[in-house]
Amino acid sequence: MEKTNALSAFAALSQPLRLEVFRLLITRGEDGMLAGEIAHAMDVRQNTLSANLSVLLHAGLVRNTREGRAIRYFADTEGLRGLLGFLLQDCCGGRPELCQPLIEDLTCGC
Amino acid sequence: MEKTNALSAFAALSQPLRLEVFRLLITRGEDGMLAGEIAHAMDVRQNTLSANLSVLLHAGLVRNTREGRAIRYFADTEGLRGLLGFLLQDCCGGRPELCQPLIEDLTCGC
DNA sequence: TTCACATTTCAATAATTCATGAATTATGGA
DNA sequence: TCCATAATTCATGAATTATTGAAATGTGAA
Structure with a gap:
Protein backbone atom coordinates (compact mmCIF):
# COMPACT_ATOMS: atom_id res chain seq x y z
CA MET A 1 0.00 0.00 0.00
CA GLU A 2 1.25 3.44 -0.88
CA LYS A 3 1.04 6.52 1.23
CA ALA A 35 -26.85 -0.94 -1.04
CA GLY A 36 -30.52 -0.54 -0.22
CA GLU A 37 -30.23 -2.85 2.78
CA ILE A 38 -27.30 -0.83 4.10
CA ALA A 39 -29.17 2.44 3.62
CA HIS A 40 -32.12 1.01 5.54
CA ALA A 41 -29.92 -0.38 8.32
CA MET A 42 -28.13 2.95 8.69
CA ASP A 43 -31.30 5.00 8.24
CA VAL A 44 -29.81 7.33 5.62
CA ARG A 45 -30.90 8.26 2.13
CA GLN A 46 -29.72 6.27 -0.80
CA ASN A 47 -27.72 9.05 -2.40
CA THR A 48 -26.01 9.92 0.87
CA LEU A 49 -25.05 6.29 1.34
CA SER A 50 -24.03 6.00 -2.28
CA ALA A 51 -21.60 8.91 -1.97
CA ASN A 52 -20.06 7.38 1.13
CA LEU A 53 -19.85 3.89 -0.34
CA SER A 54 -18.03 5.46 -3.24
CA VAL A 55 -15.45 6.88 -0.85
CA LEU A 56 -14.93 3.47 0.78
CA LEU A 57 -14.72 1.90 -2.67
CA HIS A 58 -12.02 4.24 -3.92
CA ALA A 59 -10.13 3.79 -0.68
CA GLY A 60 -9.98 0.06 -1.40
CA LEU A 61 -11.92 -0.85 1.73
CA VAL A 62 -15.01 -2.32 0.04
CA ARG A 63 -15.82 -4.15 -3.20
CA ASN A 64 -19.12 -4.44 -5.02
CA THR A 65 -20.86 -6.50 -7.63
CA ARG A 66 -24.10 -6.02 -9.48
CA GLU A 67 -27.01 -8.38 -8.85
CA GLY A 68 -29.80 -7.63 -11.23
CA ARG A 69 -30.77 -4.06 -10.55
CA ALA A 70 -29.29 -4.07 -7.06
CA ILE A 71 -25.63 -3.78 -6.09
CA ARG A 72 -24.06 -5.87 -3.37
CA TYR A 73 -21.22 -4.51 -1.25
CA PHE A 74 -18.54 -6.41 0.66
CA ALA A 75 -15.75 -5.36 2.98
CA ASP A 76 -12.43 -5.78 1.20
CA THR A 77 -10.34 -7.78 3.64
CA GLU A 78 -7.30 -7.44 1.44
CA GLY A 79 -7.59 -3.68 1.58
CA LEU A 80 -7.80 -3.72 5.36
CA ARG A 81 -4.80 -6.02 5.58
CA GLY A 82 -2.85 -3.68 3.29
CA LEU A 83 -3.67 -0.74 5.50
CA LEU A 84 -2.63 -2.53 8.69
CA GLY A 85 0.50 -3.74 6.97
CA PHE A 86 1.35 -0.20 5.97
CA LEU A 87 1.00 1.01 9.54
CA LEU A 88 2.99 -1.84 10.99
CA GLN A 89 5.63 -1.70 8.31
CA ASP A 90 6.35 1.86 9.24
CA CYS A 91 6.16 1.15 12.92
CA CYS A 92 9.36 -0.83 13.07
CA GLY A 93 11.86 1.67 11.70
CA GLY A 94 14.57 -0.93 12.02
CA ARG A 95 13.57 -1.85 15.54
CA PRO A 96 11.70 -5.14 15.42
CA GLU A 97 11.44 -5.14 19.19
CA LEU A 98 8.93 -2.29 18.89
CA CYS A 99 6.57 -4.19 16.59
CA GLN A 100 6.77 -7.60 18.14
CA PRO A 101 4.69 -6.95 21.26
CA LEU A 102 2.28 -4.80 19.25
CA ILE A 103 1.51 -7.60 16.84
CA GLU A 104 1.61 -10.38 19.40
CA ASP A 105 -1.04 -8.79 21.59
CA LEU A 106 -3.44 -8.19 18.75
CA THR A 107 -6.53 -10.32 18.93
CA CYS A 108 -9.91 -9.95 17.38
CA GLY A 109 -11.60 -10.41 20.73
CA CYS A 110 -13.53 -13.48 19.76
CA MET B 1 -10.94 2.26 22.46
CA GLU B 2 -14.28 3.85 21.78
CA LYS B 3 -15.75 4.75 18.47
CA ALA B 35 8.77 19.99 18.48
CA GLY B 36 11.33 22.29 16.87
CA GLU B 37 13.28 19.35 15.49
CA ILE B 38 10.13 17.93 13.94
CA ALA B 39 9.21 21.28 12.42
CA HIS B 40 12.67 21.52 10.90
CA ALA B 41 12.62 17.94 9.62
CA MET B 42 9.20 18.47 8.03
CA ASP B 43 10.01 21.99 6.84
CA VAL B 44 6.85 23.56 8.22
CA ARG B 45 6.25 26.49 10.56
CA GLN B 46 6.06 25.97 14.26
CA ASN B 47 2.43 26.95 14.62
CA THR B 48 1.37 24.73 11.72
CA LEU B 49 3.19 21.80 13.29
CA SER B 50 1.86 22.67 16.72
CA ALA B 51 -1.72 22.57 15.49
CA ASN B 52 -1.15 19.20 13.88
CA LEU B 53 0.71 17.76 16.89
CA SER B 54 -2.26 18.84 18.96
CA VAL B 55 -4.56 16.79 16.73
CA LEU B 56 -2.33 13.72 17.10
CA LEU B 57 -2.18 14.32 20.84
CA HIS B 58 -5.94 14.47 21.31
CA ALA B 59 -6.29 11.40 19.13
CA GLY B 60 -4.07 9.51 21.58
CA LEU B 61 -1.44 8.80 18.98
CA VAL B 62 1.41 10.80 20.52
CA ARG B 63 2.54 11.82 24.01
CA ASN B 64 4.72 14.72 25.08
CA THR B 65 6.79 15.94 27.96
CA ARG B 66 8.42 19.26 28.67
CA GLU B 67 12.20 19.57 28.68
CA GLY B 68 13.17 23.02 29.83
CA ARG B 69 11.65 25.35 27.30
CA ALA B 70 11.34 22.68 24.65
CA ILE B 71 8.71 19.94 24.40
CA ARG B 72 9.57 16.41 23.39
CA TYR B 73 7.06 14.30 21.47
CA PHE B 74 6.79 10.52 21.26
CA ALA B 75 4.58 8.16 19.33
CA ASP B 76 2.09 6.56 21.71
CA THR B 77 2.41 2.87 21.01
CA GLU B 78 -0.45 2.09 23.33
CA GLY B 79 -2.69 4.38 21.35
CA LEU B 80 -1.75 2.68 18.11
CA ARG B 81 -2.35 -0.72 19.61
CA GLY B 82 -5.74 0.43 20.83
CA LEU B 83 -6.66 1.61 17.37
CA LEU B 84 -5.60 -1.62 15.70
CA GLY B 85 -7.39 -3.58 18.39
CA PHE B 86 -10.56 -1.63 17.72
CA LEU B 87 -10.40 -2.42 14.02
CA LEU B 88 -9.64 -6.08 14.55
CA GLN B 89 -12.17 -6.47 17.31
CA ASP B 90 -14.89 -5.35 14.98
CA CYS B 91 -13.54 -7.41 12.13
CA CYS B 92 -14.50 -10.73 13.60
CA GLY B 93 -18.22 -10.28 14.14
CA GLY B 94 -18.34 -13.71 15.67
CA ARG B 95 -16.36 -15.30 12.88
CA PRO B 96 -12.82 -15.88 14.16
CA GLU B 97 -11.92 -17.52 10.88
CA LEU B 98 -12.07 -14.08 9.26
CA CYS B 99 -9.54 -12.50 11.60
CA GLN B 100 -7.11 -15.33 11.89
CA PRO B 101 -5.44 -15.01 8.48
CA LEU B 102 -5.55 -11.24 8.73
CA ILE B 103 -3.53 -11.21 11.93
CA GLU B 104 -1.29 -14.11 11.11
CA ASP B 105 0.09 -12.58 7.95
CA LEU B 106 0.85 -9.25 9.54
CA THR B 107 4.51 -8.47 9.85
CA CYS B 108 6.34 -5.23 10.34
CA GLY B 109 8.59 -5.98 7.40
CA CYS B 110 11.81 -6.04 9.35
C1' DT C 1 -41.91 -0.35 -25.90
C1' DT C 2 -43.32 1.33 -21.45
C1' DC C 3 -43.03 1.33 -16.66
C1' DA C 4 -41.14 0.61 -12.04
C1' DC C 5 -37.21 -0.11 -9.25
C1' DA C 6 -32.28 0.32 -7.41
C1' DT C 7 -28.68 3.08 -7.50
C1' DT C 8 -25.68 6.68 -9.01
C1' DT C 9 -24.49 11.34 -10.63
C1' DC C 10 -25.00 16.28 -10.62
C1' DA C 11 -25.31 21.02 -8.72
C1' DA C 12 -25.77 23.81 -4.80
C1' DT C 13 -25.49 24.88 -0.07
C1' DA C 14 -23.81 23.99 4.65
C1' DA C 15 -20.25 22.51 7.52
C1' DT C 16 -15.62 21.32 8.52
C1' DT C 17 -10.66 21.56 8.09
C1' DC C 18 -6.21 23.81 7.03
C1' DA C 19 -2.26 27.09 6.98
C1' DT C 20 -1.04 31.54 8.20
C1' DG C 21 0.18 36.00 10.79
C1' DA C 22 -0.18 38.02 15.11
C1' DA C 23 -0.41 37.63 19.88
C1' DT C 24 0.32 34.88 24.12
C1' DT C 25 2.29 31.59 27.50
C1' DA C 26 6.15 29.35 29.64
C1' DT C 27 10.97 28.68 30.65
C1' DG C 28 15.84 29.86 31.36
C1' DG C 29 19.67 33.03 31.50
C1' DA C 30 21.93 37.73 32.08
C1' DT D 1 13.85 42.33 36.48
C1' DC D 2 14.45 42.11 31.47
C1' DC D 3 15.28 39.69 27.38
C1' DA D 4 15.52 35.76 24.23
C1' DT D 5 13.90 31.25 23.05
C1' DA D 6 10.38 27.39 22.34
C1' DA D 7 6.03 26.46 21.65
C1' DT D 8 1.05 27.28 21.74
C1' DT D 9 -3.32 29.81 21.02
C1' DC D 10 -6.33 32.75 18.45
C1' DA D 11 -8.78 34.73 14.42
C1' DT D 12 -9.19 34.75 9.56
C1' DG D 13 -9.77 33.39 4.87
C1' DA D 14 -9.14 29.58 1.53
C1' DA D 15 -9.93 24.96 0.45
C1' DT D 16 -12.09 20.66 1.20
C1' DT D 17 -15.92 17.66 2.51
C1' DA D 18 -20.84 16.33 3.40
C1' DT D 19 -25.75 16.29 2.63
C1' DT D 20 -29.61 17.19 -0.08
C1' DG D 21 -33.10 17.50 -4.01
C1' DA D 22 -33.39 16.67 -8.67
C1' DA D 23 -32.10 14.32 -12.67
C1' DA D 24 -29.95 10.43 -14.99
C1' DT D 25 -28.39 5.54 -15.58
C1' DG D 26 -29.08 0.76 -15.76
C1' DT D 27 -31.89 -3.37 -15.10
C1' DG D 28 -35.97 -6.34 -15.20
C1' DA D 29 -40.85 -7.14 -15.94
C1' DA D 30 -45.37 -6.34 -18.28
Whole structure:
Protein backbone atom coordinates (compact mmCIF):
# COMPACT_ATOMS: atom_id res chain seq x y z
CA MET A 1 0.00 0.00 0.00
CA GLU A 2 1.25 3.44 -0.88
CA LYS A 3 1.04 6.52 1.23
CA THR A 4 -1.72 7.98 -0.95
CA ASN A 5 -3.82 4.84 -0.52
CA ALA A 6 -3.28 4.87 3.21
CA LEU A 7 -4.36 8.51 3.42
CA SER A 8 -7.52 7.71 1.46
CA ALA A 9 -8.29 4.75 3.69
CA PHE A 10 -7.78 6.72 6.90
CA ALA A 11 -9.92 9.55 5.56
CA ALA A 12 -12.61 7.06 4.60
CA LEU A 13 -12.64 5.57 8.10
CA SER A 14 -12.69 8.96 9.80
CA GLN A 15 -16.36 9.59 9.01
CA PRO A 16 -18.97 8.12 11.39
CA LEU A 17 -21.32 6.73 8.77
CA ARG A 18 -18.50 5.19 6.75
CA LEU A 19 -16.87 3.63 9.81
CA GLU A 20 -20.20 2.08 10.78
CA VAL A 21 -20.89 0.85 7.27
CA PHE A 22 -17.45 -0.69 7.07
CA ARG A 23 -17.85 -2.42 10.42
CA LEU A 24 -21.26 -3.68 9.38
CA LEU A 25 -19.93 -5.07 6.13
CA ILE A 26 -17.03 -6.73 7.94
CA THR A 27 -19.46 -8.67 10.10
CA ARG A 28 -21.28 -9.86 6.99
CA GLY A 29 -18.23 -11.42 5.40
CA GLU A 30 -18.90 -12.97 2.02
CA ASP A 31 -22.64 -12.44 2.38
CA GLY A 32 -22.18 -8.72 1.94
CA MET A 33 -25.22 -6.46 1.74
CA LEU A 34 -27.24 -4.72 -0.93
CA ALA A 35 -26.85 -0.94 -1.04
CA GLY A 36 -30.52 -0.54 -0.22
CA GLU A 37 -30.23 -2.85 2.78
CA ILE A 38 -27.30 -0.83 4.10
CA ALA A 39 -29.17 2.44 3.62
CA HIS A 40 -32.12 1.01 5.54
CA ALA A 41 -29.92 -0.38 8.32
CA MET A 42 -28.13 2.95 8.69
CA ASP A 43 -31.30 5.00 8.24
CA VAL A 44 -29.81 7.33 5.62
CA ARG A 45 -30.90 8.26 2.13
CA GLN A 46 -29.72 6.27 -0.80
CA ASN A 47 -27.72 9.05 -2.40
CA THR A 48 -26.01 9.92 0.87
CA LEU A 49 -25.05 6.29 1.34
CA SER A 50 -24.03 6.00 -2.28
CA ALA A 51 -21.60 8.91 -1.97
CA ASN A 52 -20.06 7.38 1.13
CA LEU A 53 -19.85 3.89 -0.34
CA SER A 54 -18.03 5.46 -3.24
CA VAL A 55 -15.45 6.88 -0.85
CA LEU A 56 -14.93 3.47 0.78
CA LEU A 57 -14.72 1.90 -2.67
CA HIS A 58 -12.02 4.24 -3.92
CA ALA A 59 -10.13 3.79 -0.68
CA GLY A 60 -9.98 0.06 -1.40
CA LEU A 61 -11.92 -0.85 1.73
CA VAL A 62 -15.01 -2.32 0.04
CA ARG A 63 -15.82 -4.15 -3.20
CA ASN A 64 -19.12 -4.44 -5.02
CA THR A 65 -20.86 -6.50 -7.63
CA ARG A 66 -24.10 -6.02 -9.48
CA GLU A 67 -27.01 -8.38 -8.85
CA GLY A 68 -29.80 -7.63 -11.23
CA ARG A 69 -30.77 -4.06 -10.55
CA ALA A 70 -29.29 -4.07 -7.06
CA ILE A 71 -25.63 -3.78 -6.09
CA ARG A 72 -24.06 -5.87 -3.37
CA TYR A 73 -21.22 -4.51 -1.25
CA PHE A 74 -18.54 -6.41 0.66
CA ALA A 75 -15.75 -5.36 2.98
CA ASP A 76 -12.43 -5.78 1.20
CA THR A 77 -10.34 -7.78 3.64
CA GLU A 78 -7.30 -7.44 1.44
CA GLY A 79 -7.59 -3.68 1.58
CA LEU A 80 -7.80 -3.72 5.36
CA ARG A 81 -4.80 -6.02 5.58
CA GLY A 82 -2.85 -3.68 3.29
CA LEU A 83 -3.67 -0.74 5.50
CA LEU A 84 -2.63 -2.53 8.69
CA GLY A 85 0.50 -3.74 6.97
CA PHE A 86 1.35 -0.20 5.97
CA LEU A 87 1.00 1.01 9.54
CA LEU A 88 2.99 -1.84 10.99
CA GLN A 89 5.63 -1.70 8.31
CA ASP A 90 6.35 1.86 9.24
CA CYS A 91 6.16 1.15 12.92
CA CYS A 92 9.36 -0.83 13.07
CA GLY A 93 11.86 1.67 11.70
CA GLY A 94 14.57 -0.93 12.02
CA ARG A 95 13.57 -1.85 15.54
CA PRO A 96 11.70 -5.14 15.42
CA GLU A 97 11.44 -5.14 19.19
CA LEU A 98 8.93 -2.29 18.89
CA CYS A 99 6.57 -4.19 16.59
CA GLN A 100 6.77 -7.60 18.14
CA PRO A 101 4.69 -6.95 21.26
CA LEU A 102 2.28 -4.80 19.25
CA ILE A 103 1.51 -7.60 16.84
CA GLU A 104 1.61 -10.38 19.40
CA ASP A 105 -1.04 -8.79 21.59
CA LEU A 106 -3.44 -8.19 18.75
CA THR A 107 -6.53 -10.32 18.93
CA CYS A 108 -9.91 -9.95 17.38
CA GLY A 109 -11.60 -10.41 20.73
CA CYS A 110 -13.53 -13.48 19.76
CA MET B 1 -10.94 2.26 22.46
CA GLU B 2 -14.28 3.85 21.78
CA LYS B 3 -15.75 4.75 18.47
CA THR B 4 -15.13 8.45 19.04
CA ASN B 5 -11.47 7.82 19.76
CA ALA B 6 -11.11 5.69 16.68
CA LEU B 7 -12.70 8.39 14.53
CA SER B 8 -10.28 10.96 15.95
CA ALA B 9 -7.33 8.69 15.30
CA PHE B 10 -8.36 7.95 11.72
CA ALA B 11 -8.96 11.63 11.06
CA ALA B 12 -5.55 12.44 12.54
CA LEU B 13 -3.83 9.93 10.28
CA SER B 14 -5.69 11.08 7.18
CA GLN B 15 -3.63 14.25 6.80
CA PRO B 16 -0.27 14.00 4.97
CA LEU B 17 1.80 16.02 7.43
CA ARG B 18 0.37 14.24 10.45
CA LEU B 19 0.85 10.80 8.94
CA GLU B 20 4.49 11.66 8.19
CA VAL B 21 5.07 13.09 11.65
CA PHE B 22 3.56 10.01 13.25
CA ARG B 23 5.71 7.70 11.15
CA LEU B 24 8.78 9.75 11.98
CA LEU B 25 8.06 9.61 15.69
CA ILE B 26 7.44 5.87 15.52
CA THR B 27 10.93 5.36 14.13
CA ARG B 28 12.40 7.38 17.00
CA GLY B 29 10.90 5.20 19.70
CA GLU B 30 11.68 6.37 23.23
CA ASP B 31 14.11 8.99 21.93
CA GLY B 32 11.20 11.03 20.60
CA MET B 33 11.85 14.44 19.08
CA LEU B 34 11.58 18.05 20.14
CA ALA B 35 8.77 19.99 18.48
CA GLY B 36 11.33 22.29 16.87
CA GLU B 37 13.28 19.35 15.49
CA ILE B 38 10.13 17.93 13.94
CA ALA B 39 9.21 21.28 12.42
CA HIS B 40 12.67 21.52 10.90
CA ALA B 41 12.62 17.94 9.62
CA MET B 42 9.20 18.47 8.03
CA ASP B 43 10.01 21.99 6.84
CA VAL B 44 6.85 23.56 8.22
CA ARG B 45 6.25 26.49 10.56
CA GLN B 46 6.06 25.97 14.26
CA ASN B 47 2.43 26.95 14.62
CA THR B 48 1.37 24.73 11.72
CA LEU B 49 3.19 21.80 13.29
CA SER B 50 1.86 22.67 16.72
CA ALA B 51 -1.72 22.57 15.49
CA ASN B 52 -1.15 19.20 13.88
CA LEU B 53 0.71 17.76 16.89
CA SER B 54 -2.26 18.84 18.96
CA VAL B 55 -4.56 16.79 16.73
CA LEU B 56 -2.33 13.72 17.10
CA LEU B 57 -2.18 14.32 20.84
CA HIS B 58 -5.94 14.47 21.31
CA ALA B 59 -6.29 11.40 19.13
CA GLY B 60 -4.07 9.51 21.58
CA LEU B 61 -1.44 8.80 18.98
CA VAL B 62 1.41 10.80 20.52
CA ARG B 63 2.54 11.82 24.01
CA ASN B 64 4.72 14.72 25.08
CA THR B 65 6.79 15.94 27.96
CA ARG B 66 8.42 19.26 28.67
CA GLU B 67 12.20 19.57 28.68
CA GLY B 68 13.17 23.02 29.83
CA ARG B 69 11.65 25.35 27.30
CA ALA B 70 11.34 22.68 24.65
CA ILE B 71 8.71 19.94 24.40
CA ARG B 72 9.57 16.41 23.39
CA TYR B 73 7.06 14.30 21.47
CA PHE B 74 6.79 10.52 21.26
CA ALA B 75 4.58 8.16 19.33
CA ASP B 76 2.09 6.56 21.71
CA THR B 77 2.41 2.87 21.01
CA GLU B 78 -0.45 2.09 23.33
CA GLY B 79 -2.69 4.38 21.35
CA LEU B 80 -1.75 2.68 18.11
CA ARG B 81 -2.35 -0.72 19.61
CA GLY B 82 -5.74 0.43 20.83
CA LEU B 83 -6.66 1.61 17.37
CA LEU B 84 -5.60 -1.62 15.70
CA GLY B 85 -7.39 -3.58 18.39
CA PHE B 86 -10.56 -1.63 17.72
CA LEU B 87 -10.40 -2.42 14.02
CA LEU B 88 -9.64 -6.08 14.55
CA GLN B 89 -12.17 -6.47 17.31
CA ASP B 90 -14.89 -5.35 14.98
CA CYS B 91 -13.54 -7.41 12.13
CA CYS B 92 -14.50 -10.73 13.60
CA GLY B 93 -18.22 -10.28 14.14
CA GLY B 94 -18.34 -13.71 15.67
CA ARG B 95 -16.36 -15.30 12.88
CA PRO B 96 -12.82 -15.88 14.16
CA GLU B 97 -11.92 -17.52 10.88
CA LEU B 98 -12.07 -14.08 9.26
CA CYS B 99 -9.54 -12.50 11.60
CA GLN B 100 -7.11 -15.33 11.89
CA PRO B 101 -5.44 -15.01 8.48
CA LEU B 102 -5.55 -11.24 8.73
CA ILE B 103 -3.53 -11.21 11.93
CA GLU B 104 -1.29 -14.11 11.11
CA ASP B 105 0.09 -12.58 7.95
CA LEU B 106 0.85 -9.25 9.54
CA THR B 107 4.51 -8.47 9.85
CA CYS B 108 6.34 -5.23 10.34
CA GLY B 109 8.59 -5.98 7.40
CA CYS B 110 11.81 -6.04 9.35
C1' DT C 1 -41.91 -0.35 -25.90
C1' DT C 2 -43.32 1.33 -21.45
C1' DC C 3 -43.03 1.33 -16.66
C1' DA C 4 -41.14 0.61 -12.04
C1' DC C 5 -37.21 -0.11 -9.25
C1' DA C 6 -32.28 0.32 -7.41
C1' DT C 7 -28.68 3.08 -7.50
C1' DT C 8 -25.68 6.68 -9.01
C1' DT C 9 -24.49 11.34 -10.63
C1' DC C 10 -25.00 16.28 -10.62
C1' DA C 11 -25.31 21.02 -8.72
C1' DA C 12 -25.77 23.81 -4.80
C1' DT C 13 -25.49 24.88 -0.07
C1' DA C 14 -23.81 23.99 4.65
C1' DA C 15 -20.25 22.51 7.52
C1' DT C 16 -15.62 21.32 8.52
C1' DT C 17 -10.66 21.56 8.09
C1' DC C 18 -6.21 23.81 7.03
C1' DA C 19 -2.26 27.09 6.98
C1' DT C 20 -1.04 31.54 8.20
C1' DG C 21 0.18 36.00 10.79
C1' DA C 22 -0.18 38.02 15.11
C1' DA C 23 -0.41 37.63 19.88
C1' DT C 24 0.32 34.88 24.12
C1' DT C 25 2.29 31.59 27.50
C1' DA C 26 6.15 29.35 29.64
C1' DT C 27 10.97 28.68 30.65
C1' DG C 28 15.84 29.86 31.36
C1' DG C 29 19.67 33.03 31.50
C1' DA C 30 21.93 37.73 32.08
C1' DT D 1 13.85 42.33 36.48
C1' DC D 2 14.45 42.11 31.47
C1' DC D 3 15.28 39.69 27.38
C1' DA D 4 15.52 35.76 24.23
C1' DT D 5 13.90 31.25 23.05
C1' DA D 6 10.38 27.39 22.34
C1' DA D 7 6.03 26.46 21.65
C1' DT D 8 1.05 27.28 21.74
C1' DT D 9 -3.32 29.81 21.02
C1' DC D 10 -6.33 32.75 18.45
C1' DA D 11 -8.78 34.73 14.42
C1' DT D 12 -9.19 34.75 9.56
C1' DG D 13 -9.77 33.39 4.87
C1' DA D 14 -9.14 29.58 1.53
C1' DA D 15 -9.93 24.96 0.45
C1' DT D 16 -12.09 20.66 1.20
C1' DT D 17 -15.92 17.66 2.51
C1' DA D 18 -20.84 16.33 3.40
C1' DT D 19 -25.75 16.29 2.63
C1' DT D 20 -29.61 17.19 -0.08
C1' DG D 21 -33.10 17.50 -4.01
C1' DA D 22 -33.39 16.67 -8.67
C1' DA D 23 -32.10 14.32 -12.67
C1' DA D 24 -29.95 10.43 -14.99
C1' DT D 25 -28.39 5.54 -15.58
C1' DG D 26 -29.08 0.76 -15.76
C1' DT D 27 -31.89 -3.37 -15.10
C1' DG D 28 -35.97 -6.34 -15.20
C1' DA D 29 -40.85 -7.14 -15.94
C1' DA D 30 -45.37 -6.34 -18.28
